[in-house]
Each structure stands twice: as structure tokens, then as C-alpha cells.
Amino acid sequence: MKSNSWSEHKREFLNEPWSKVAGRRRRLLLCIMLPSTFTASALMSTVLPHRGATVLEMAIVLVFGILFAWISMGFWTVVAGFFTLLRGVDRFTVTFARQKEDDRVRAHVRTAILFPVCNEEVRRVMAGLRATYLSLERTGQGANFHFHILSDSNDPDVWVEEEAAWAELCRELGASGRIFYRRRRVNLKRKSGNVADFCRRYGAHYTYMVVFDADSVMTGPTLVRMVQVMERRRNVGILQTAPAPVGRETLIARVQQFAARAYGPFFAAGLHYWHLGDSQFWGHNAILRVKPFMQHCCLPRLPGPPPLGGDILSHDFVESALMRRAGWSVWLAYDLPGSYEEMPPTLLDELKRDRRWCQGNMQHLRLVFTKGLFPAHRALFLNGIMSYGSAFLWFSFLALSTVEAFVEAMTVPTYFPAATKVLFFPVWPVWPVWDPRWAKLLLTSTGILLFLPKIIAYVLLLFKGRGRLFGGPLSMFLSILGEVVLSTLLAPVRMLFHARFVFATLMGFQVGWGSQNRDDTGTTWLDALRHHGFGSIFGLLWGASLALVNPTFLSWISPIVVSLALAVPLSVYTSRPSLGLLARRLGLFMVPEEIDKPWELQEVEEYSATPSADAHRVELSGFARAVVDPQANALHLRMLGRPRSLSPAIRQRRQSLVDKALEKGASALSKREKKELLYDPACMVQLHQRVWAMAPLPEGHPWACKVLTD
Amino acid sequence: MDTNRTAASGQRPGEPATAETPSATAGGLLPESAMDPALRRVMAYLRLAALTEARKLHTAEEVLERLEAEGLGGEAAVSRALELLHHYLPPAEAFPACLPVLRRHMTPEEMDRRPWIAWLDRHTLWPRLASTLLFNTRWEQVLQALALTLFCLADGRIDPRFDLFL
Numbered sequence: 001m002k003s004n005s006w007s008e009h010k011r012e013f014l015n016e017p018w019s020k021v022a023g024r025r026r027r028l029l030l031c032i033m034l035p036s037t038f039t040a041s042a043l044m045s046t047v048l049p050h051r052g053a054t055v056l057e058m059a060i061v062l063v064f065g066i067l068f069a070w071i072s073m074g075f076w077t078v079v080a081g082f083f084t085l086l087r088g089v090d091r092f093t094v095t096f097a098r099q100k101e102d103d104r105v106r107a108h109v110r111t112a113i114l115f116p117v118c119n120e121e122v123r124r125v126m127a128g129l130r131a132t133y134l135s136l137e138r139t140g141q142g143a144n145f146h147f148h149i150l151s152d153s154n155d156p157d158v159w160v161e162e163e164a165a166w167a168e169l170c171r172e173l174g175a176s177g178r179i180f181y182r183r184r185r186v187n188l189k190r191k192s193g194n195v196a197d198f199c200r201r202y203g204a205h206y207t208y209m210v211v212f213d214a215d216s217v218m219t220g221p222t223l224v225r226m227v228q229v230m231e232r233r234r235n236v237g238i239l240q241t242a243p244a245p246v247g248r249e250t251l252i253a254r255v256q257q258f259a260a261r262a263y264g265p266f267f268a269a270g271l272h273y274w275h276l277g278d279s280q281f282w283g284h285n286a287i288l289r290v291k292p293f294m295q296h297c298c299l300p301r302l303p304g305p306p307p308l309g310g311d312i313l314s315h316d317f318v319e320s321a322l323m324r325r326a327g328w329s330v331w332l333a334y335d336l337p338g339s340y341e342e343m344p345p346t347l348l349d350e351l352k353r354d355r356r357w358c359q360g361n362m363q364h365l366r367l368v369f370t371k372g373l374f375p376a377h378r379a380l381f382l383n384g385i386m387s388y389g390s391a392f393l394w395f396s397f398l399a400l401s402t403v404e405a406f407v408e409a410m411t412v413p414t415y416f417p418a419a420t421k422v423l424f425f426p427v428w429p430v431w432p433v434w435d436p437r438w439a440k441l442l443l444t445s446t447g448i449l450l451f452l453p454k455i456i457a458y459v460l461l462l463f464k465g466r467g468r469l470f471g472g473p474l475s476m477f478l479s480i481l482g483e484v485v486l487s488t489l490l491a492p493v494r495m496l497f498h499a500r501f502v503f504a505t506l507m508g509f510q511v512g513w514g515s516q517n518r519d520d521t522g523t524t525w526l527d528a529l530r531h532h533g534f535g536s537i538f539g540l541l542w543g544a545s546l547a548l549v550n551p552t553f554l555s556w557i558s559p560i561v562v563s564l565a566l567a568v569p570l571s572v573y574t575s576r577p578s579l580g581l582l583a584r585r586l587g588l589f590m591v592p593e594e595i596d597k598p599w600e601l602q603e604v605e606e607y608s609a610t611p612s613a614d615a616h617r618v619e620l621s622g623f624a625r626a627v628v629d630p631q632a633n634a635l636h637l638r639m640l641g642r643p644r645s646l647s648p649a650i651r652q653r654r655q656s657l658v659d660k661a662l663e664k665g666a667s668a669l670s671k672r673e674k675k676e677l678l679y680d681p682a683c684m685v686q687l688h689q690r691v692w693a694m695a696p697l698p699e700g701h702p703w704a705c706k707v708l709t710d
Numbered sequence: 711m712d713t714n715r716t717a718a719s720g721q722r723p724g725e726p727a728t729a730e731t732p733s734a735t736a737g738g739l740l741p742e743s744a745m746d747p748a749l750r751r752v753m754a755y756l757r758l759a760a761l762t763e764a765r766k767l768h769t770a771e772e773v774l775e776r777l778e779a780e781g782l783g784g785e786a787a788v789s790r791a792l793e794l795l796h797h798y799l800p801p802a803e804a805f806p807a808c809l810p811v812l813r814r815h816m817t818p819e820e821m822d823r824r825p826w827i828a829w830l831d832r833h834t835l836w837p838r839l840a841s842t843l844l845f846n847t848r849w850e851q852v853l854q855a856l857a858l859t860l861f862c863l864a865d866g867r868i869d870p871r872f873d874l875f876l
Binding site for chain 2: 146148166167170171175176177179180181182196199200201202203204205294296298299300322366367369370371372617618629630631634635638689692693694695696707708
């Protein structure tokens with residue numbers, strides 16, 4: 001059998017002091033969760049007409065129990081975070097150290113900052129990179145950091161723009177040799193493959209790498225501090241920060257930004273309380289130790305076809321589990337500020353992202369039992385699966401409850417079941433009793449688990465004097481109320497989608513891998529109708545049938561039915577930046593970064609808003625720019641390297657493409673044709689020279705542009 | 711890069727090719743208006759090129775001198791001017807640097823996703839070997855035969871003394 005390099009006798013850094021504490025804490029969590037779940041399940045069975053005696057009711061109680069355990073885990077996580085933050089000192093915080101020890105960073109240590117991108121908005125990516133670069137320069141330690149733009153873009157126009165923007169940024173910042181660009185021809189294994197490709201080619205140059213998302217921004221002091229922590233604690237394999245979502249203007253994004261900033265720190269501190277060194281990697285805004293990452297974290301392809309086979313989509317969870325399997329610890333630095341990301345701007349964008357994540361998390365079903373993983377990471381895999389599985393279970397719970405309501409309404413009750421008869425004569429009747437007090441008690445306890453964390457967060461933020469950063473106590477209170485209302489309204493809509501995603505994934509339907517929309521453009525009515533129309537009709541039919549058969553049950557689930565019926569306008573209105581800006585003017589859903597905007601975020605905003613000087617110069621973009629602009633053309637040729645020898649058939653086909661491009665212009669070429677020409681240095685040279693050699697072009701010519709018509 | 715360009719335009723490295731259509735005023739001075747379009751195109755190109763101002767000026771001077779010497783005018787001049795320009799154009803300056811590749815391996819470690827299969831394989835080695843050696847039969851089939859025998863025994867189809875079938 002192949003020997004495991006991670007096998008127990010070779011694992012690094014075992015028996016660390018925190019592991020026993022983590023074990024005790026996790027046992028405590030189970031001791032709190034399980035009794036409350038059993039109590040709630042028992043209470044649920046008493047609420048049901050047959051006291052959980054039928055198969056249908058048993059299924060309802062079982063599903064309810066799992067859901068209750070799930071939300072109670074979230075609740076106790078926030079409570080743990082509350083006490084951690086209230087105390088203010090956490091001896092297990094990975095960043096906890098004396099200042100003198102912190103400052104020691106070995107002279108040869110270099111850190112790569114990676115920006116894996118795939119058809120992203122180029123200007124926004126460069127703005128984030130630029131802000132991070134300048135922030136690092138301000139710390140005086142920028143020389144120890146290199147930036148790498150790792151492109152997987154398959155859109156030829158984006159490809160050219162990325163190259164040009166990189167060159168422009170290098171020129172502007174004088175950062176040649178500090179900022180690098182590399183584009184893969186084949187996008188194997190998507191983002192994880194992109195990072196792995198970097199590691200194979202350039203990883204040996206670096207001790208650490210910080211992985212960014214396309215919309216990530218981090219401050220220089222935070223990056224320097226992360227390197228210091230990694231230097232001090234040589235047993236840490238991955239150090240994850242808790243990124244704060246910022247920068248969006250649509251209503252839904254602002255509400256989520258507010259929720260993440262108000263309650264997120266409690267949740268992150270709570271997660272740290274349970275996980276300690278068994279934490280998770282979230283795929284970005286984290287620093288990784290390159291050597292063990294290369295040794296242990298390369299991901300295999302799962303056997304079988306997608307969606308449950310093939311490339312591992314949610315690679316980050318698996319990478320942290322593998323890093324931990326090799327003995328390196330994974331920490332969540334919940335107390336490190338200066339780490340930012342952006343939220344999806346609309347509900348539909350969020351759901352599009354969720355579909356990808358759902359498929360990735362469902363793949364973990366096949367990894368839960370992988371040999372050698374730590375139990376904590378198996379639990380984290382299950383936790384990830386439950387992030388979407390819970391929606392499926394909630395939907396199942398509602399469906400089963402509806403069936404129960406139908407059955408109870410449409411069947412004649414048996415007042416004298418066999419058990420109550422003596423010698424075939426009924427002695428006493430059994431009345432179907434339903435006591436709403438128990439149901440209300442159950443609903444209240446569930447409500448407490450869901451909403452108490454928000455009140456806890458409010459109280460502690462006021463107690464710590466941070467209310468001002470959220471617009472003041474009154475604004476914050478109103479924002480929490482608004483957030484509760486909106487999240488309650490959107491929860492059933494999300495539930496329906498997530499349930500569909502889980503079902504589709506388990507049934508073998510694959511999802512696409514597109515880039516994320518990062519614009520505040522809003523959702524059109526047509527788009528909303530197309531995506532939410534089915535859910536709305538389903539909700540209306542559900543409500544109407546219950547109104548006919550069992551109106552009492554309808555009153556209990558009316559919030560869900562109403563939300564589903566209103567899904568279309570909810571999706572449209574929450575995606576509007578105008579409503580988000582109105583909320584901002586009213587002082588609602590404010591986050592600390594809006595009250596006191598960090599310098600880095602200001603830079604990002606300004607740079608994103610300013611058009612590129614180079615692009616403005618030629619008034620061309622994409623493929624046409626690579627043909628006309630001498631700088632873009634020369635840069636592109638340089639990036640391509642040596643020309644390849646081609647067969648005469650290919651050469652002839654490409655020559656005909658060149659002729660077509662010259663005759664009909666860049667817009668007449670398909671993406672595939674543009675890419676084929678862009679890959680061929682000889683074709684690009686020929687196109688460039690022939691376009692410039694054309695006589696002064698009249699208006700309306702396919703290549704007519706400012707520089708060629710003047 | 712320059713080599714590519716020269717090769718692609720079908721010229722030999724070295725001196726630029728001579729014009730195919732000599733002008734009537736070859737060797738003489740052309741009126742400025744005849745060279746205007748070519749001049750404007752060369753200037754437009756150089757404005758966009760990544761060169762220092764001195765290099766741009768020098769290149770423009772070289773191109774125009776040569777063009778004037780060849781005595782072309784009109785549309786042919788534009789084409790010829792750009793041909794000359796691409797010949798005289800020095801390599802673009804100030805490209806961003808690329809990091810040298812330092813290649814290393816990164817291969818997936820073993821991920822036994824179903825350890826119970828390996829466990830079963832490990833723990834059924836002896837029965838498998840025994841069934842193969844003794845009965846020349848797969849051990850699953852031996853198990854199957856045993857299960858069938860037990861079932862028949864329980865069902866009363868086989869005499870427990872194994873001497874009679876009912």
C-alpha cells in the first residue's frame with residue numbers, strides 16, 4: 001500500500017495544549033445541545049395530534065429535532081462568542097503575544113499575495129490590488145510582499161484588458177518586479193487548480209502566500225501582522241481572517257453588510273471558541289504556509305461525473321482538513337481587523353453563488369469518512385452540508401406538516417380506537433386534542449434561538465461603546481428590526497431555492513461556473529419573474545389549498561406563504577441601489593466602515609470610479625485594443641512568448657481569420673476566433689501592422705477609431 | 711519581438727525593403743501636403759508607443775527622412791511609412807518584469823474516502839486465501855454456500871446429521 005506522508009507517526013505538532021481544551025469545549029457544546037434538542041423534540045411530539053405515534057409524525061419529529069439541533073448550535077456559538085468578547089481577553093487567540101516577540105520576521109521571508117481572477121471586472125480587481133499595495137508600502141515592509149494576478153479568464157476581451165491594466169498599474173506604482181501577471185491556458189480544477197499552478201511554478205520563491213478573492217482588500221498592517229503571527233507560531237498552517245463585507249449600495253447587500261458587521265464578530269469569536277486550531281479555511285483573505293500546503297493540500301479529482309464527482313468545488317474546506325490531517329493547525333484570527341470583501345449585490349446573485357457553494361458542500365458527503373481526518377473537520381464537513389441541507393430539511397418539515405394537516409382535516413377521527421374497547425364495546429372515547437399552548441411555547445423557544453443573538457449583539461455593542469459606529473443606538477435598533485423583518489421575509493425564498501439546489505445536486509444536475517456579478521445593477525422584473533415565478537405560484541397554490549382544507553394550519557405557516565407569494569417584488573426592490581442609498585440617508589444599516597471609512601477602501605472607490613488613462617487614450621478595449629494600441633500589442637506579444645510551429649491547415653485558417661478581422665472588424669469575430677488570434681503572435685503582428693498601414697479610415701469603417709481616423 | 715514583426719511582414723532583418731512603386735518625383739523633395747497623412751499616422755502611432763520622447767523623435771525623423779528619399783505620396787505613403795516605422799521602431803521599453811519559474815511538484819496525497827473497504831480487504835485476507843487454496847473458489851461464493859446451507863438447515867430441508875436430504 002502507498003505510504004501516507006501524513007500518517008500519525010509523521011504528523012507534525014501533535015498534542016498541542018489547545019487540543020484538550022478544544023475537546024472539552026466541544027463536549028460541553030454537545031451536553032448543552034443534545035438535551036435541549038431532545039426536550040424540544042418531545043414537546044413537538046406532544047403538539048402533534050397523535051403524539052408522534054404515526055410514521056408521518058415520527059418523521060416530522062425527527063426532522064424537527066435535526067433542525068432544532070442545527071439552530072441551537074448557531075445560538076450557542078453566538079453565546080460563546082458573546083462571553084469571549086465580553087471578557088475581552090482570550091488566551092487562545094492566535095494573535096495573542098507580546099509585542100517584542102511579534103516583530104521578529106526572518107530576513108529571507110517573502111510573501112506572495114495571490115489574486116485569482118476569472119472574467120472579473122478588471123478595474124475593480126486592480127483597485128483592490130493597488131489599495132493593498134499602497135497600504136503595504138505605508139508600513140515600510142512592502143518589499144517583502146509580491147503580488148500575483150492569476151488569471152483564468154477565458155473571455156479574450158477581459159484577457160487583453162487584464163494585461164493592459166497590469167502594465168498600467170506597474171507603470172503607475174513603479175512596481176515592476178513586485179506585481180506579476182500570469183494567465184492559464186487551461187483552467188484545470190478552477191480556483192484551486194489556479195493556486196496549485198502558481199505553487200508549482202513560483203511557490204518555491206515564497207514562505208507564505210495570502211489568497212485574495214477578486215473583490216478582497218486587506219490593509220498593510222494586517223498583512224504584516226499575519227506574517228508575524230505565522231513566524232512566531234511555526235505550527236500554524238493556515239491563518240484565516242474574518243473578512244468584513246463592505247462597499248455595496250443595494251438594499252439587500254447593505255442589510256447583509258450590517259448583519260455581518262453587527263453579529264458576525266460574535267459568531268466568529270464563537271466559532272473560534274469551539275474550533276481553536278481545528279478551524280476552517282474560507283478560500284480567501286487568509287495566509288497559508290506554502291511548503292506544507294504544496295506537500296499536503298493538493299486536491300485529487302473525485303471519481304465519477306459531476307456534480308458529486310469531478311473537481312472539488314469547495315476546495316477550501318478540504319484543504320484545511322488536509323492541512324490539519326498533516327498536523328498543522330488552522331486558526332481563525334477573528335480579532336484581526338483590516339480584512340474586507342464584498343457581498344453579492346442582489347438576491348439572485350447570492351442564489352447563483354449559493355448554487356455553486358451548495359454543489360461544493362454536497363461533494364463533501366463523499367469526503368466525510370476520509371481516512372486520517374480529524375473528527376472536528378468531519379464535523380465541519382457535516383456543518384457545511386447542513387448549511388444547505390437544513391433548507392431541504394425545513395422544506396421537508398413543512399411538506400410533512402402540510403400532509404399531516406391535510407390528513408387530519410380530511411379523515412374522520414376515530415373516537416373509539418381498539419385499545420379503548422372492552423369486549424368489543426367502547427368504554428371511553430379518545431378526543432383528538434390539540435393544545436396550542438405547547439405549540440406557542442415551541443415557537444417561542446425557536447424564536448429565542450433565532451433572534452436572541454441579535455439582541456445580545458445589540459446590548460454588547462452598546463456596552464462596549466460601539467453603537468456610534470453603527471449610526472447610534474436608535475439607528476442601530478431600527479436597523480436590527482429592519483434586518484429581522486427582511487431576513488424573515490427572505491428566509492422562505494432562500495429555503496425554496498436551497499432545497500431545489502440540494503435536490504438537483506443529489507439528482508446529478510451540474511451547475512455552471514461563471515464569474516460573480518459584482519455590479520450594483522439591480523434585478524429586472526423579467527429576471528425576477530423568471531427565477532421566482534415558480535416559487536410564487538407554488539406559495540399561492542399552497543396557501544389556497546390550505547385555506548380550503550385546514551385554515552388553522554394556514555395561519556401558522558402564513559409568514560412562509562406570504563413571503564413566497566411576494567418573492568418577485570422582494571427580489572426586485574431589495575436589489576435596488578436607490579433603496580439602499582435611501583436607507584443610508586436615513587442612517588439605517590450603517591457599518592463602521594461607512595462612518596469612519598478606512599483609507600484603503602477610499603482608494604478602491606476612487607480608483608474604480610476613475611476610467612483607465614490608457615484605455616481612454618485609444619478609446620478601444622479588449623481585442624481591438626490589442627490589435628491597435630502599440631503598447632497593448634507589444635505587451636501581449638511579450639506575454640505570449642515564442643511563436644509555435646503550426647500545421648499548414650491551421651496557418652491557413654488563422655490567415656483567413658486575420659483577413660476576416662481586417663475586413664469586418666473585431667466585432668465580427670466570435671470569442672473563440674478572437675482567442676485563436678490572440679494565441680498566435682504572428683497573427684497579432686500582422687493584424688497590428690495591417691490595421692495601421694490602412695489609409696486614413698472613414699467614419700463607419702470597422703476599424704475606425706479616434707487614433708486611426710484623425 | 712522585433713524579429714517576429716520583421717518576419718511577419720515578410721522582410722529580411724536589416725535594411726528596409728525598397729518601395730515597389732517609385733514616385734515620379736523620386737529623389738526630389740515632396741510638397742508637405744503629400745506627406746501629411748503619413749506624417750499624421752506616424753505621429754499618432756508614436757504617441758501611443760511606450761517610448762521616451764527622445765526615442766520617438768529620433769524614430770520619426772528616421773522614418774520621414776527615408777520616406778522623403780523614396781518620394782512616395784498619398785495613400786501609398788501611409789502604408790510605406792508604417793512599414794518603415796515598424797522597421798525602425800526600437801524594442802518597447804519598460805515592460806513589467808516576470809518572475810522566473812522555479813518549478814516544484816505538487817501531487818495529491820492518498821485520500822482513502824472509504825476506509826471500511828480497505829479494512830474489509832485487510833481483515834478478509836485469510837478467508838480469501840483459504841477459500842482460494844482449499845476450494846479453488848472465491849470466498850464470497852464459499853460464504854454464499856455456507857449461508858445457503860444454514861438456511862436449508864433452519865428450514866428443515868437438510869437433515870442435521872447431513873446424511874439425508876428431505
